[in-house]
Amino acid sequence: MKVIQVLPDLNGGGVEKGTLEVAQALVEAGHESVVVSAGGSMVERLLSLGSRHVCWDLGRKSLATLRHIWAVRKWLRQEKADILHLRSRMPAWIMWLAWRGLPLNERPRLVTTVHGLYSVSWYSAIMCKGERVIAVSDTVQRYIADNYPATDLNKVVRIFRGVDHDEFPYGLLPEGQWLDAWYEQYPHTKGRVILTLPGRLTRLKGHHDFIELMASLKQAGLNVCGLIVGGEDDKRKSYADELYVKVKDAGLEGDIFFTGARSDIRHIYAISNVVFSLSSKPESFGRTVLESLRIGTATVGYDHGGVGEILTALFPAGLVAKGDIGECALRTQQIVKEKLKPENASLFTRKEMLERTLALYCDLLKPANRKQI
DSSP states (O other), rough: EEEEOSSOOSSSSSSHHHHHHHHHHHHHTOOEEEESSSTTHHHHHHHHOOEEEOOOOOOOOOOOGGGHHHHHHHHHHHHHOOOOEEOOOHHHHHHHHHHHTOGGGGGEEEEEESOOOSSSTTTGGGGGGEEEEEEEHHHHHHHHHHOOTOOOOOGGEEEOBBBBBTSSOOOOOOOOOHHHHHHHGGGGGGTSSEEEEESOOGGGGHHHHHHHHHHHHHHHTTOOOEEHHHOOOOOOOOHHHHHHHHHTTTTOOTTEEOEEEESSSSHHHHOOSSEEEOSOOOOSSSHHHHHHHHOOOEEEEESSSHHHHHHHOOOOGGGGTTTOOOHHHHHHHHHHHHHHOOOOOOOOOHHHHHHHHHHHHHHHHHHOOOOOO
């Protein structure tokens, strides 16, 4: 079969990574994979995996983007794809409007994935218009049912995101060369309890809570250092500056380190005593939580959204009530003192995610499921 996946760009992130993983699985299974995006740093990797990339900027939130509908419709007719998989709202609107204008017998089967807990609106409703709608967690499945009651829930399929065991192996020990380079760059982390908060510097990720947690643990006498691992958001430079000032005012400049974006995040998980997820709003899934648990690192997170689901299944000792810094501090101290760690479980695997996604494609192509929406 021939599958077209559509998203705004390929510049990194969970949606983009999942797109490449599905593309690779399609090629390895002997299918044809096409990805439509505005391009980005991951295109080269996509091409090396055997997929084709079509550069089309459909993610710009502007009325001018609507001009692409007729060209996209012509292109879809030429491509004769079997599956059209939409992963983001603005590109989904362009593709859906183009797709609806095709004759019934020329339309590819339509799949959408609800990757986030989007603001509830007519604009976001496009992600529920697929002939199959993939929900990436139970949280997302409930979000669809609660906020888009017109959606036929029989077409909603929950497929958890997954992490590759080879990429995040349980019990990973960083090599000596990596450790030497790390301690040369961050000598103040050596011999201390390392606490890590991954995530870009955006307000929802809970950085203020993490700084308060660090202050509380330091006051309690724990020899901690904190790592905030994530790049600055170009549009939110003022927020990053706000965090730097807060760390300085709290007297934690020698205790909290901003590493920026890192490509060696799995090694940072491995040297961490505890990893945190303190998002103020529920996450649709919580990939960083799963990654750190896969490595075998204790992880503490607020008990809501996909993060709550993952911790409940893999490390319930890490669950804390949202916003309760005191409970978070006590739980951290307990984990460090008792050296608690998650077990090596086989839930939320990339292999299962890919198998179920490709099976969904194949099922949709069966003659019995050829009813158009």
